[in-house]
Amino acid sequence: MATIGQRNRLQFIILGLLNQQPQTGYDLAKAFENEIGEFWQAQHSQIYPMLKRLEAAGEITHEDTVTGEKLAKKQYTLTPTGREKLVAWVSQPSPELTPNKDEFILKLYFIKDVDDPRIQPMLREQYRLHQAQLAHLQQRQATVFPDTSTIDQAYGHYLILDHAIAREAHYVSWLTQYLTPED
Amino acid sequence: MATIGQRNRLQFIILGLLNQQPQTGYDLAKAFENEIGEFWQAQHSQIYPMLKRLEAAGEITHEDTVTGEKLAKKQYTLTPTGREKLVAWVSQPSPELTPNKDEFILKLYFIKDVDDPRIQPMLREQYRLHQAQLAHLQQRQATVFPDTSTIDQAYGHYLILDHAIAREAHYVSWLTQYLTPED
């Protein structure tokens, strides 16, 4: 009865991010707001304690630095142990479909009636949201990958953006199918 | 500083399910394994306590019934208060995009290298998973909605299945784009 129910993906994601480059807890928190945020989320209140746990386990180490006069930063780096653990996680199959949640779809589900007057406004609201998100992601892609030659330098980043864009575009097109022209 | 941070969508989903028809905690748990499960998940250990909370709040009531000799069941029903609360939730905008998590995409992200030999097997595994899920959902759709005339009777159910199918089909097609023929 040990070592079985290993969830806790956050630790691996942090290892993965630190493998790209040494960085601070603050930097990690920002990463969860940007690209990574499309596929995983974590607040700084979850990140800082996890960094301590990982360091205690010998998977990362930190170096104290100071910006300006006295602003203290902790730059975290992967140890060989940490890198091993990361590689093991990445290489191991992901046989479960990560559960998806979508409050909006559930609301539609509960309304049931095709002609309920609430449906169209709700669809339009979602349309706006996802459309905006799509535009934002496309903007990002255009900035980060101005031409195809830049893709290989950050292929993982490209993949994640590509997937997020595809997902949003598809969501928008699904919504469109049920939208009636607004007059 | 009260009544603000109202998350806890589970309660509303339970109200929504009970609004469709009175049912037991066990029935609700099953609902989270089927269609609803594509967009929200909850175990019975979360459901039973929530039912007590909702009943204490006067939003649902239950009736004890017995199956066979002595198998006790609790059939839960919405009260007018509960129905009001449900309607308020459904009618209110859902202005946040429910966060999505996807362990697989993150693994791809961390691999980075286009030519890493692990990528293709991982893509194929995900392909298998999502393809299987897609087939399962399509099977379900064919069973539940044998012809278009049956759609209106359970439009919410239809929507949820349609969205889940579209999502899986799209995921599969995204994967295909990166798959190279296996020899």
Place this chain on the structure above:
DNA sequence: TTAAAACATGTAATTAATTACATGTTTGCA
């Protein structure tokens, strides 16, 4: 020059969610 935004790091309290523990009944099928 000063105020706001961003940088930077933590802990505490609460809530949500999962996993494990715990028990018993009924149905279906071999």
Place this chain on the structure above:
DNA sequence: TGCAAACATGTAATTAATTACATGTTTTAA
């Protein structure tokens, strides 16, 4: 008839995640 699967309901323990509390520095732009 006997056994497994499905039905049925709970609690306890643990872990994950969010929200709130708490504090201080540096940069940027008005």
